[in-house]
Amino acid sequence: xxxxxxxxxxxxxxxxxxxxxxxxxxxxxxxxxxxxxxxxxxxxxxxxxxxxxxxxxxxxxxxxxxxxxxxxxxxxxxxxxxxxxxxxxxxxxxxxxxxxxxxxxxxxxxxxxxxxxxxxxxxxxxxxxxxxxxxxxxxxxxxxxxxxxxxxxxxxxxxxxxxxxxxxxxxxxxxxxxxxxxxxxxxxxxxxxxxxxxxxxxxxxxxxxxxxxxxxxxxxxxxxxxxxxxxxxxxxxxxxxxxxxxxxxxxxxxxxxxxxxxxxxxxxxxxxxxxxxxxxxxxxxxxxxxxxxxxxxxxxxxxxxxxxxxxxxxxxx
Numbered sequence: 001x002x003x004x005x006x007x008x009x010x011x012x013x014x015x016x017x018x019x020x021x022x023x024x025x026x027x028x029x030x031x032x033x034x035x036x037x038x039x040x041x042x043x044x045x046x047x048x049x050x051x052x053x054x055x056x057x058x059x060x061x062x063x064x065x066x067x068x069x070x071x072x073x074x075x076x077x078x079x080x081x082x083x084x085x086x087x088x089x090x091x092x093x094x095x096x097x098x099x100x101x102x103x104x105x106x107x108x109x110x111x112x113x114x115x116x117x118x119x120x121x122x123x124x125x126x127x128x129x130x131x132x133x134x135x136x137x138x139x140x141x142x143x144x145x146x147x148x149x150x151x152x153x154x155x156x157x158x159x160x161x162x163x164x165x166x167x168x169x170x171x172x173x174x175x176x177x178x179x180x181x182x183x184x185x186x187x188x189x190x191x192x193x194x195x196x197x198x199x200x201x202x203x204x205x206x207x208x209x210x211x212x213x214x215x216x217x218x219x220x221x222x223x224x225x226x227x228x229x230x231x232x233x234x235x236x237x238x239x240x241x242x243x244x245x246x247x248x249x250x251x252x253x254x255x256x257x258x259x260x261x262x263x264x265x266x267x268x269x270x271x272x273x274x275x276x277x278x279x280x281x282x283x284x285x286x287x288x289x290x291x292x293x294x295x296x297x298x299x300x301x302x303x304x305x306x307x308x309x310x311x312x313x314x315x316x317x
Contacts, residue, residue: 014099016135017092017148026118028086033068040064069119074111078104082146093151094141106144113140166231172224173239180218186240189215189233196230208233 044064048057076084082094082102094102094110117125117139126138135147189211196204208229215236216222223232 014095015150017090017150019130019136021090021092021150022130022136022148025084025086025090025092026123028089029073029084030118032085033072036072037064037068040068066115069115070111072111073114074104074107077102077107077110082107087148091151092148094146094148097145097147102146106146109144110140110146113138113143166235169224169227169231169235172221173235175221176236176239177220178236178240178243181215181236181240182218185211185214185218186237190237193230193233193237205229 041061041064044057044060048054048060073084077094080088083092087093094107096102096106114126117123126140129138129142130136133142135141137147141147192207192211199207212229212232215233219236223235
C-alpha cells in the first residue's frame with residue numbers, strides 16, 4: 001500500500017503493483033510490439049523492392065520503430081487512462097503521484113523513456129530502478145511523476161461488514177423521506193461503508209462527511225446532532241433497503257398479499273361462497289340451518305338440493 005495525497009489534501013491508500021505483475025505486463029506489451037514491428041517491416045520490405053530505394057526503406061523502418069516503441073504505449077495509455085493491453089490483462093493502471101489519471105504529457109514522457117531504458121538498454125535501468133523504488137517506479141515513472149497501481153485486486157475471503165444501525169436511529173429512520181436519494185448516490189455510500197476498514201482514518205472521515213452531506217441534501221429530516229457519518233449512511237441505506245423489500249413483497253404473493261389460486265379453481269371474492277358460513281341474510285353451509293331470520297341465497301349453488309324460492313313452502317316453527 002502507498003499513501004497518496006490528492007489535490008484536495010485527502011490521504012488515500014492505494015495498492016502498488018508488484019514487480020512480477022509489472023514484468024508480466026511488460027512481456028505481453030513487448031510481444032505485441034514485436035509482432036506489430038514485424039508486420040510493418042514486412043510491408044515496408046515488400047513496398048521497397050525496387051533498386052535505389054534503400055534510403056526510403058531505412059526512413060520508413062525508423063518511422064515504424066518510433067511508432068511501435070513510442071506511439072504504442074502513448075496512444076494506449078492516453079486513450080485508456082493509463083492501461084496498455086498488458087496492464088489491462090493483469091489489472092494494472094498508471095496513475096499520477098496524486099492519484100489522478102495519467103495525462104498525455106506523462107504518457108509521452110514514459111514512452112520516450114521506455115524507448116531508451118527498455119529498447120535501447122535492454123531494460124536494465126528499468127529493472128534496477130523498480131527494485132530500488134518503494135513504489136516500484138522505473139525511470140519513466142520518475143521523470144513523468146507517475147506510478148503503477150493494482151486496480152483489480154483478488155477477492156478477499158472475508159470482508160468486514162458495514163457498521164450496524166444504532167438502535168437510537170431506528171425510530172428516526174422510519175420517518176425518512178427518501179424520494180430524492182438516487183441509485184448512484186446510494187451505491188456510492190454503500191461502497192464507502194464496505195471499504196471502511198481499508199481507508200486511512202483521515203480519508204475515512206473526509207469522505208464520510210462529504211458523502212453524508214450529499215445524502216442529507218436529498219434526504220429529510222436531518223440526522224440527530226452528533227450522529228457519525230458512517231452510522232447516518234448505514235441507517236439511510238438500511239431503511240431504503242427495508243422499504244424496497246416491503247414494496248416488492250406484495251408482487252411475490254400475487255399482488256395483494258395472497259397466495260395465487262390453484263389452476264382451474266376460482267378465486268373467492270367475498271363471503272357467501274359454497275362451503276363458507278354466510279353473514280347475516282345469507283345461507284350457511286349446505287345441510288346446516290342459517291341464522292334466525294336469514295333468508296337463503298338462491299344465487300349460490302351447492303352440493304345439496306336448491307333452496308326454496310321466496311314465498312314458497314316454509315316448515316312450521
